[in-house]
Amino acid sequence: MSDFFKDIPKIKFEGPDSDSDFAFRHYNPDEMVMGKSLRDHLCFAAAYWHSFAWPGGDPFGGQTFERPWFGDTMALARLKADVAFEMFQILDVPYYCFHDADVRPEGADFAENTRNLREIVDYFEEKQAATGVKLLWGTANLFSNRRFMSGAATNPDPDVFAFSAATVKTCMDATKQLGGANYVLWGGREGYETLLNTDLAKERAHAGRFLHMVVEYKHKIGFDGPILIEPKPQEPMKHQYDYDVATVYGFLKEFGLENEVKMNVEQGHAILAGHSFEHELALARSLGIFGSIDMNRNDYQSGWDTDQFPNNVPEMTLAYYEVLRAGGFTTGGTNFDAKLRRQSLDPEDLVLAHVGGMDACAAGLKAAAAMLADGKLESARDARYAGWDTPEAKAMLDSDLDSIAARVESEGINPQPKSGRQERLENLVNRYL
Ligand code: XLS
Numbered sequence: 246m247s248d249f250f251k252d253i254p255k256i257k258f259e260g261p262d263s264d265s266d267f268a269f270r271h272y273n274p275d276e277m278v279m280g281k282s283l284r285d286h287l288c289f290a291a292a293y294w295h296s297f298a299w300p301g302g303d304p305f306g307g308q309t310f311e312r313p314w315f316g317d318t319m320a321l322a323r324l325k326a327d328v329a330f331e332m333f334q335i336l337d338v339p340y341y342c343f344h345d346a347d348v349r350p351e352g353a354d355f356a357e358n359t360r361n362l363r364e365i366v367d368y369f370e371e372k373q374a375a376t377g378v379k380l381l382w383g384t385a386n387l388f389s390n391r392r393f394m395s396g397a398a399t400n401p402d403p404d405v406f407a408f409s410a411a412t413v414k415t416c417m418d419a420t421k422q423l424g425g426a427n428y429v430l431w432g433g434r435e436g437y438e439t440l441l442n443t444d445l446a447k448e449r450a451h452a453g454r455f456l457h458m459v460v461e462y463k464h465k466i467g468f469d470g471p472i473l474i475e476p477k478p479q480e481p482m483k484h485q486y487d488y489d490v491a492t493v494y495g496f497l498k499e500f501g502l503e504n505e506v507k508m509n510v511e512q513g514h515a516i517l518a519g520h521s522f523e524h525e526l527a528l529a530r531s532l533g534i535f536g537s538i539d540m541n542r543n544d545y546q547s548g549w550d551t552d553q554f555p556n557n558v559p560e561m562t563l564a565y566y567e568v569l570r571a572g573g574f575t576t577g578g579t580n581f582d583a584k585l586r587r588q589s590l591d592p593e594d595l596v597l598a599h600v601g602g603m604d605a606c607a608a609g610l611k612a613a614a615a616m617l618a619d620g621k622l623e624s625a626r627d628a629r630y631a632g633w634d635t636p637e638a639k640a641m642l643d644s645d646l647d648s649i650a651a652r653v654e655s656e657g658i659n660p661q662p663k664s665g666r667q668e669r670l671e672n673l674v675n676r677y678l
Pocket residue numbers: 344384429431475477511539550582
């Protein structure tokens with residue numbers, strides 16, 4: 246045991262009337278909702294990078310956090326793992342997620358990176374066995390090191406493509422070894438700063454080929470979880486190729502990968518793309534490519550990826566409503582891709598941020614489940630489209646402009662506008678909160 250979290254107790258469900266800060270009010274992991282426990286509905290995961298690797302910097306200042314595991318040795322990487330798994334147990338989160346660079350010191354070259362990663366993955370394997378915590382997904386950090394400044398798979402330098410492909414291979418091996426449920430690719434620096442020096446067609450073609458290789462390798466090693474792409478419109482690059490769910494779907498279609506790859510949808514990235522979280526989730530669901538979520542909260546004024554812990558229950562209700570309509574998570578889960586504010590220095594801040602996030606998610610999911618079970622919202626939606634259930638309406642979709650025009654004339658079709666009843670539906674939603 247490290248002494249980082251010292252006197253912080255294991256967080257238990259105490260119900261809405263508890264006056265302890267260190268308790269869940271809404272997240273009772275064993276509570277059954279629609280035939281499934283909240284633990285299995287929400288599949289919470291903690292993100293290694295924000296909680297254990299991020300030093301608290303911003304564009305105007307560097308490190309604010311002082312953590313005993315900061316540094317570049319394997320011994321410190323093990324200490325970091327000890328503390329991370331302690332937090333997973335304090336919170337009783339069933340899963341975690343990591344990038345290679347979060348968990349191992351940076352080596353002098355690819356071979357040393359790989360050795361360091363393997364050593365820590367063996368250590369994770371022991372820790373997973375001892376605690377029962379599982380890996381939701383693994384991924385490669387192809388954006389922090391300066392070699393990736395012009396992209397990874399889309400880099401103009403083929404050596405960077407090679408280094409990136411080799412690194413992804415090692416991260417997929419690590420994810421497989423740890424029994425990870427998914428493998429994630431977030432675009433990192435796949436995008437551009439200026440079109441003046443960018444061959445957009447070549448870069449996209451290379452990204453498509455890279456993704457094919459990832460899918461081929463997944464089948465070769467028998468990794469059975471899905472490959473997930475995480476869309477984001479900008480940041481770090483001015484323009485990111487994986488802009489949003491719709492853009493990524495077009496990309497997958499272009500390269501024939503729409504049946505191989507699913508989406509990891511992040512709240513903050515949806516907002517940056519000018520969408521709501523529920524829009525991105527609904528689209529992924531309707532395209533059959535919904536996979537997992539990165540849960541956080543973006544500041545609505547700043548225009549940056551602020552990665553705050555979520556606390557807005559009405560928003561989460563609408564998001565989990567889409568998750569439930571998609572049938573819930575299969576391999577996916579709720580990963581807290583969220584970080585503390587840089588003034589939140591104390592170990593308890595890290596724990597309480599997750600406690601609040603988990604509680605807000607649970608409250609949102611329960612409201613969403615009640616809304617779905619009640620069926621009022623869905624029957625209102627169905628009623629709005631009921632005209633399409635008639636045989637004439639269905640037949641029209643198989644006819645042509647000529648015959649439709651003839652029918653409109655002969656039957657004297659003259660549409661009468663009907664209310665969309667938005668406020669009534671908004672009032673209805675608020676009744677479940
Ligand atoms: C960054 C992304 C990143 C991915 C994993 O904006 O959210 O954290 O989730 O590479």
